[in-house]
Amino acid sequence: MNHCKTFLCCLSLFLVVGSLMLGGPGLKKTAFAEVKTDSRFINVAHRGASGYAPENTIAAFDKAVEMKADFFELDVQRSKDGHLVVLHDTSVDRTTDGTGYVRDMTLAELKRLDAGSWFSSKYSGEKIPTLEEVLERYRNKRINILIELKKPSLYPGIEQQVANLLREKHMDRWRGKVVVQSFNHDSIRRFHQTMPWVMTGALVSYTSYKDTGVTNEHLNTFARYADFVNPNKKLVDRDLVNRVHQRGMKILPYTVRSSEAADRLFHIGVDGFVTDYPELGYIYYAQ
Ligand code: G3P
Ligand code: CA
Numbered sequence: 001m002n003h004c005k006t007f008l009c010c011l012s013l014f015l016v017v018g019s020l021m022l023g024g025p026g027l028k029k030t031a032f033a034e035v036k037t038d039s040r041f042i043n044v045a046h047r048g049a050s051g052y053a054p055e056n057t058i059a060a061f062d063k064a065v066e067m068k069a070d071f072f073e074l075d076v077q078r079s080k081d082g083h084l085v086v087l088h089d090t091s092v093d094r095t096t097d098g099t100g101y102v103r104d105m106t107l108a109e110l111k112r113l114d115a116g117s118w119f120s121s122k123y124s125g126e127k128i129p130t131l132e133e134v135l136e137r138y139r140n141k142r143i144n145i146l147i148e149l150k151k152p153s154l155y156p157g158i159e160q161q162v163a164n165l166l167r168e169k170h171m172d173r174w175r176g177k178v179v180v181q182s183f184n185h186d187s188i189r190r191f192h193q194t195m196p197w198v199m200t201g202a203l204v205s206y207t208s209y210k211d212t213g214v215t216n217e218h219l220n221t222f223a224r225y226a227d228f229v230n231p232n233k234k235l236v237d238r239d240l241v242n243r244v245h246q247r248g249m250k251i252l253p254y255t256v257r258s259s260e261a262a263d264r265l266f267h268i269g270v271d272g273f274v275t276d277y278p279e280l281g282y283i284y285y286a287q
Pocket of ligand 2: 073074075148
């Protein structure tokens with residue numbers, strides 16, 4: 001009997017230690033297969049395939065899937081009643097038939113808006129999606145999601161809220177399925193502290209960095225919490241690409257809208273780019 005108890009004790013200890021080694025709470029590595037983001041050019045559909053369908057809608061994300069982009073990018077904000085919603089501007093005026101600030105409207109009010117007609121009557125009735133709807137729809141599709149925390153200073157706690165949703169949808173441990181980025185680097189640092197095993201990106205705007213350029217000091221700081229440095233394409237040259245790579249990060253400039261811009265970036269060695277027209281990335285896959 002005593003032998004039996006000792007055996008069961010040892011077995012439980014073995015199972016607990018074993019499960020932690022395979023990816024228990026707090027560990028960085030995942031037991032799931034990794035999505036390969038480093039095997040070829042990374043083609044990111046900006047706000048979905050927004051050259052062809054209204055930005056940040058299911059129509060634009062479906063189009064990105066149809067066009068075989070590697071990622072689609074989207075912008076996350078929060079409604080008055082606390083729901084994470086997908087929209088670029090802080091007001092609904094430009095991309096819907098309504099007016100007002102996202103943060104002042106409930107989800108029900110936002111859902112009543114038409115987010116497609118401004119682009120084309122073909123898309124009338126397209127709705128503002130919630131982040132949850134997007135994650136649910138694309139979690140098992142062959143596309144990854146680049147989530148931008150848009151103006152997170154307006155939405156205290158949004159980093160934790162996004163992390164909670166990723167965990168709830170089991171998308172946090174699937175490395176490369178989602179990347180979280182922002183122009184607000186404090187916010188990205190907070191997200192990284194909350195969920196260090198999910199990849200992150202530091203967005204770098206032209207207006208904030210045009211005078212200094214992106215210095216080694218900037219890059220050393222980004223490297224503490226980011227896997228990607230994603231600058232405005234006007235800031236990007238071969239030297240910057242090399243300095244980003246030397247620090248173990250990848251670089252995905254935005255926003256590419258011509259084959260000339262695509263070609264220049266490809267030939268200076270970027271890892272991919274963010275584009276309204278995903279076909280601009282096709283020719284680089286084979287090279
Ligand atoms: O992913 C880069 C891009 O989305 C950043 O600019 O203004 O389109 O959100 P913006
Ligand atoms: Ca964006």
